[in-house]
Amino acid sequence: MNWQAIRSIYTFEMARFFRTLMQSFISPVISTSLYFVVFGAAIGSRIDQVDGVSYGAFIVPGLIMLSVMTQAISNASFGIYFPKFIGTIYELLSAPVNFLEIVIGYVGAAATKALFIGIVILATSALFVDLQIQHPFAMMAFMVLTCVSFSLFGFIIGIWAQNFEQLQLIPLLVVTPLVFLGGSFYSISMLPPIWQTITLFNPVVYLISGFRWSFFGMADVPIGLSLLAIAGFTALCMVAVWWIFKTGWRIRK
Amino acid sequence: MSEILSVRDLVKRYDDGFEALKGVTLSIVQGEILALLGPNGAGKTTLISTICGITEGTSGTVTVGGHDIVKGYREARRMIGLVPQEINLEPFERVINTVRFSRGLFGKPKDDAYLEKILRQLSLWDKKDNRIMELSGGMKRRVLIAKALSHEPEVLFLDEPTAGVDVELRKDMWEIVAGLKASGTTIILTTHYIEEAEAIADRIGVIAKGELLLVEEKQALMTRMGQKQLQIDLSAPLDGVPDSLAKYELELVRDGNALLYTYDTRAERTGITGLLADIAKAGLSMSDLQTKQSSLEDIFVGLVAEDAA
Numbered sequence: 001m002n003w004q005a006i007r008s009i010y011t012f013e014m015a016r017f018f019r020t021l022m023q024s025f026i027s028p029v030i031s032t033s034l035y036f037v038v039f040g041a042a043i044g045s046r047i048d049q050v051d052g053v054s055y056g057a058f059i060v061p062g063l064i065m066l067s068v069m070t071q072a073i074s075n076a077s078f079g080i081y082f083p084k085f086i087g088t089i090y091e092l093l094s095a096p097v098n099f100l101e102i103v104i105g106y107v108g109a110a111a112t113k114a115l116f117i118g119i120v121i122l123a124t125s126a127l128f129v130d131l132q133i134q135h136p137f138a139m140m141a142f143m144v145l146t147c148v149s150f151s152l153f154g155f156i157i158g159i160w161a162q163n164f165e166q167l168q169l170i171p172l173l174v175v176t177p178l179v180f181l182g183g184s185f186y187s188i189s190m191l192p193p194i195w196q197t198i199t200l201f202n203p204v205v206y207l208i209s210g211f212r213w214s215f216f217g218m219a220d221v222p223i224g225l226s227l228l229a230i231a232g233f234t235a236l237c238m239v240a241v242w243w244i245f246k247t248g249w250r251i252r253k
Numbered sequence: 254m255s256e257i258l259s260v261r262d263l264v265k266r267y268d269d270g271f272e273a274l275k276g277v278t279l280s281i282v283q284g285e286i287l288a289l290l291g292p293n294g295a296g297k298t299t300l301i302s303t304i305c306g307i308t309e310g311t312s313g314t315v316t317v318g319g320h321d322i323v324k325g326y327r328e329a330r331r332m333i334g335l336v337p338q339e340i341n342l343e344p345f346e347r348v349i350n351t352v353r354f355s356r357g358l359f360g361k362p363k364d365d366a367y368l369e370k371i372l373r374q375l376s377l378w379d380k381k382d383n384r385i386m387e388l389s390g391g392m393k394r395r396v397l398i399a400k401a402l403s404h405e406p407e408v409l410f411l412d413e414p415t416a417g418v419d420v421e422l423r424k425d426m427w428e429i430v431a432g433l434k435a436s437g438t439t440i441i442l443t444t445h446y447i448e449e450a451e452a453i454a455d456r457i458g459v460i461a462k463g464e465l466l467l468v469e470e471k472q473a474l475m476t477r478m479g480q481k482q483l484q485i486d487l488s489a490p491l492d493g494v495p496d497s498l499a500k501y502e503l504e505l506v507r508d509g510n511a512l513l514y515t516y517d518t519r520a521e522r523t524g525i526t527g528l529l530a531d532i533a534k535a536g537l538s539m540s541d542l543q544t545k546q547s548s549l550e551d552i553f554v555g556l557v558a559e560d561a562a
Contacts, residue, residue, distance in 0.1 A: 007357060012354045086343060090305075091341075095359055
């Protein structure tokens with residue numbers, strides 16, 4: 001393993017994040033506050049409780065997941081797309097590194113950034129609602145796994161994308177709707193039966209449900225199924241990244 | 254000198270069937286400067302990219318320092334530094350950080366003293382904290398060289414290092430290359446500029462349409478293929494070359510004011526003495542004489558034209 005190379009990629013990517021640390025910090029704080037104003041105060045005041053949890057507290061896991069997923073994807077996709085766009089990818093391709101080292105460097109940095117955002121949102125939420133976490137280790141494990149798996153997914157998007165429009169396409173047209181319709185702001189038990197069944201085809205449901213379980217001990221789907229879903233998604237992304245580097249798809253001529 | 258780079262029957266064929274490299278074979282010895290000359294699309298960059306791992310070859314083998322670039326890619330790539338043709342740099346990054354990144358990427362531990370030495374050599378030390386976007390084009394090219402040298406490579410590839418730069422900077426670059434050679438680095442450079450190859454290379458390779466037409470010592474090439482011309486300026490213009498001088502196959506130039514005689518420098522007799530005597534016999538009066546050696550450019554143009562034919 002070329003650990004030195006992994007460290008170089010990781011620190012180089014993190015330096016980009018630290019250059020804009022204030023924006024990275026302030027942006028999730030403001031957006032979380034806005035969500036609490038709109039969903040917590042304005043709409044939430046009309047919703048009493050969801051499965052015994054105040055609506056304000058209920059949306060916290062969904063809110064964290066929404067940001068963590070979108071941040072992981074955008075950080076990782078930009079991280080690998082930018083070198084492709086400006087041509088510095090030549091350095092990666094001619095360096096004595098294998099695909100695993102490149103992935104650990106880029107995905108590790110993107111996941112770290114997303115995790116940071118997730119923790120900031122969690123801390124901001126605690127200012128608005130009384131937050132209790134029943135399974136803190138499981139909560140952290142779910143958050144880390146989500147950061148890693150969605151960073152891997154973002155990495156694939158970054159390699160696939162051939163322009164900035166494509167870079168935004170999947171996150172905007174696929175991921176955001178799936179997250180919003182995946183029970184971020186409601187329990188799927190609140191939906192009519194037919195929609196409950198349809199929603200179960202949305203993979204994000206399993207992630208949010210598992211994450212919410214770590215907070216409140218309740219879930220829309222069994223926790224084992226959630227773990228299986230996130231493990232399966234991570235494995236799928238790993239296989240895709242391995243194939244990309246093996247074939248050189250969209251990176252090596 | 255021992256062989257440091259070996260390319261054997263290297264073929265690069267793209268999915269659409271286009272063959273960018275048609276069985277290139279090349280051997281480079283340690284410490285030499287090889288200039289690869291060729292027109293646009295000749296395969297120069299493809300050859301470099303394949304050796305460096307950016308492009309995958311279709312068939313053939315390449316070894317660097319005895320390490321196969323596929324099976325022993327880590328060892329092979331550690332020995333190589335690459336300066337690409339395009340100025341590919343992150344605009345918001347600082348010079349020192351981007352050079353440190355390159356060193357780390359090649360598995361070398363942090364060594365700021367060594368990086369300082371390189372940056373000073375390249376006159377970049379006082380710019381080390383500048384962002385790339387604040388630098389001039391010439392400085393950016395130097396940054397690319399610093400990045401390529403950051404991991405102490407033994408073989409350095411320079412892909413058209415002086416393309417689009419002014420004459421002064423080009424000469425600076427030649428000095429840098431000479432300095433690198435003096436420190437024992439093997440250099441392979443591609444260029445469009447014949448005078449560049451003529452000025453700094455030990456050997457010249459000519460590539461066209463994916464084929465290496467020749468690789469030869471620069472001086473030997475110029476001697477072997479070089480022709481000289483003698484221009485004889487006349488005191489009075491002529492309407493045509495006199496019949497008595499026909500055997501010399503002279504050209505009448507400068508509106509009849511000069512005769513041009515082309516001769517082979519390798520020939521036992523150049524014929525100059527006889528020509529001058531015959532000119533005097535013909536009653537022609539000479540006002541001046543000058544000779545001109547054919548340049549590498551003439552040789553290159555001749556070779557490529559021959560290949561096209």
